[in-house]
Amino acid sequence: MNAADRISRYSSQERANHWMVALLFVLAALSGLALFHPAFFFLSDFFGGGTWDRILHPFLGVLMFLSFLGLMARFWSHNRYTPADREWLKRIGDVLGNREEGLDTGKYNAGQKTLFWVMVVTTILLLISGVIIWQPWFAPYFPIALLRVAVVVHSLSAWVLIAGIFVHIYAAIWVKGTVRAMTRGYVSRAWAKKHHPAWYREIGK
Amino acid sequence: MASQSLDIARRSATTTQPPNVRGDVPKVAKLIDISKCIGCKACQAACMEWNDYRDKVGTCNGTYNNPPDLDADQWTVMRFTEYEPEGGKLEWLIRKDGCMHCADPGCLKACPAPGAIVQYGNGIVDFHEEHCIGCGYCITGCPFDIPRLSKKDGKAYKCTLCSDRVAVGLEPACIKSCPTGALVFGTKDDMIHHAEGRIADLNSRGFAQAALYDPKGVGGTHVMYVLPHGDKPEIYDRLPKDPGISPWVSVWKGVTKPILGLGLGVIALGGFIHYVTKGPNEADDEDAKEDKHERR
Ligand code: SF4
Numbered sequence: 001m002n003a004a005d006r007i008s009r010y011s012s013q014e015r016a017n018h019w020m021v022a023l024l025f026v027l028a029a030l031s032g033l034a035l036f037h038p039a040f041f042f043l044s045d046f047f048g049g050g051t052w053d054r055i056l057h058p059f060l061g062v063l064m065f066l067s068f069l070g071l072m073a074r075f076w077s078h079n080r081y082t083p084a085d086r087e088w089l090k091r092i093g094d095v096l097g098n099r100e101e102g103l104d105t106g107k108y109n110a111g112q113k114t115l116f117w118v119m120v121v122t123t124i125l126l127l128i129s130g131v132i133i134w135q136p137w138f139a140p141y142f143p144i145a146l147l148r149v150a151v152v153v154h155s156l157s158a159w160v161l162i163a164g165i166f167v168h169i170y171a172a173i174w175v176k177g178t179v180r181a182m183t184r185g186y187v188s189r190a191w192a193k194k195h196h197p198a199w200y201r202e203i204g205k
Numbered sequence: 206m207a208s209q210s211l212d213i214a215r216r217s218a219t220t221t222q223p224p225n226v227r228g229d230v231p232k233v234a235k236l237i238d239i240s241k242c243i244g245c246k247a248c249q250a251a252c253m254e255w256n257d258y259r260d261k262v263g264t265c266n267g268t269y270n271n272p273p274d275l276d277a278d279q280w281t282v283m284r285f286t287e288y289e290p291e292g293g294k295l296e297w298l299i300r301k302d303g304c305m306h307c308a309d310p311g312c313l314k315a316c317p318a319p320g321a322i323v324q325y326g327n328g329i330v331d332f333h334e335e336h337c338i339g340c341g342y343c344i345t346g347c348p349f350d351i352p353r354l355s356k357k358d359g360k361a362y363k364c365t366l367c368s369d370r371v372a373v374g375l376e377p378a379c380i381k382s383c384p385t386g387a388l389v390f391g392t393k394d395d396m397i398h399h400a401e402g403r404i405a406d407l408n409s410r411g412f413a414q415a416a417l418y419d420p421k422g423v424g425g426t427h428v429m430y431v432l433p434h435g436d437k438p439e440i441y442d443r444l445p446k447d448p449g450i451s452p453w454v455s456v457w458k459g460v461t462k463p464i465l466g467l468g469l470g471v472i473a474l475g476g477f478i479h480y481v482t483k484g485p486n487e488a489d490d491e492d493a494k495e496d497k498h499e500r501r
């Protein structure tokens with residue numbers, strides 16, 4: 001692709017921040033799944049065994065949250081819903097069927113925005129519930145009845161987050177040219193015009 | 206462990222059958238007859254001696270509860286309550302607290318570490334600290350607030366019902382030390398039978414509500430009480446009236462685990478199917494041409 005056909009989508013800081021969160025997410029998710037179901041317990045071997053898994057998981061989670069704060073600050077304002085998003089949601093069937101013509105999508109579509117807010121909410125819930133059940137530092141200061149609620153909140157929000165990330169990864173594979181936006185920072189003009197026409201016009205100005 | 210390793214009914218975080226070649230072995234139980242206990246704490250001392258732990262020396266909190274609570278280094282404590290029934294009387298209630306060895310143990314259900322908690326065929330629930338990862342989930346699972354994480358090694362500890370002694374045909378150390386016969390040990394059937402005799406005796410002495418505490422909410426327990434006030438277990442230092450594994454723990458460990466694990470698989474499969482049926486979404490030459498056109 002020659003330079004004239006490119007549009008810059010993510011700065012190098014944004015990319016670095018994104019991949020920092022992604023790496024910490026993978027580590028936190030794998031070490032967390034190990035504690036969630038016996039079928040995943042073998043994952044603790046990648047972290048040095050069950051006890052190390054238990055020790056490391058909360059620190060990985062807190063680091064993930066802190067680096068996600070960076071993404072939140074960077075992308076917050078781009079993720080406010082607009083009237084065009086309602087149209088997008090209405091035509092979700094067309095979108096999944098690769099018939100998105102006529103949708104006037106901005107920098108992010110309603111699916112991406114929803115995912116962003118899902119991540120904001122779940123990481124905050126994970127942080128709060130995670131601190132409450134964090135042994136041996138914080139858990140002893142909370143009543144057992146609260147610990148029971150917190151583990152349920154923690155595993156449900158973790159599940160929603162992991163499921164959301166699955167969708168996020170799949171969407172990037174499905175819509176060709178998307179991964180490059182986060183690895184190299186640019187997309188093709190054709191990509192922008194097809195998937196994010198309102199953003200394309202804004203940038204083109 | 207020893208010979209008991211052949212008789213494991215349940216094992217934490219394990220989805221296959223644990224070693225159980227001998228099948229049915231008789232269930233055992235400890236019976237604590239509160240009406241006979243004089244609060245001498247011989248059992249507390251015997252537990253320390255046999256299991257060889259020493260809690261740090263604490264301070265007196267103004268009651269006979271000493272030490273005031275269970276700990277990783279204190280697997281049984283006597284809890285004293287001054288109870289005033291109607292008519293200006295005073296009763297001094299003494300309850301020996303410790304693991305109840307539930308038939309349906311919440312600690313085992315909650316534990317994520319394979320083999321850190323086992324339930325032997327005879328009903329004893331035992332922690333195997335060498336497999337414990339120190340997460341404290343057992344604390345959230347237990348309806349009786351029993352397990353404690355050690356500050357020294359980060360592992361969870363509680364009463365073993367002297368599984369090492371029972372395995373070789375001895376009674377638990379506390380039973381051996383009790384001077385009044387308030388503690389007895391045997392098969393669960395025998396202990397229920399013994400309790401019936403004690404309850405009949407208490408009934409004849411004016412304790413009409415005397416009852417056996419073997420709560421059904423946890424499938425019954427392998428440590429049971431004879432309670433003179435059987436209708437009011439909570440007066441014995443908050444002994445729960447109707448204990449059971451918390452619904453939160455059941456949701457977390459019951460439905461959530463399989464459904465959520467499956468859910469992730471379904472989403473991954475859904476993505477794959479979508480890709481092979483609908484195909485990728487690509488910006489093509491047409492889009493590029495339009496773009497060129499607009500740029501002009
Ligand atoms: S009393 Fe608590 S620690 Fe003991 S077996 Fe029951 S659930 Fe486990």
Ligand code: SF4
Pocket residue numbers: 217312315316317318321322332336337338339340341342343344352360361
């Ligand atoms: S602290 Fe140990 S025994 Fe308790 S749930 Fe965690 S791994 Fe199991």
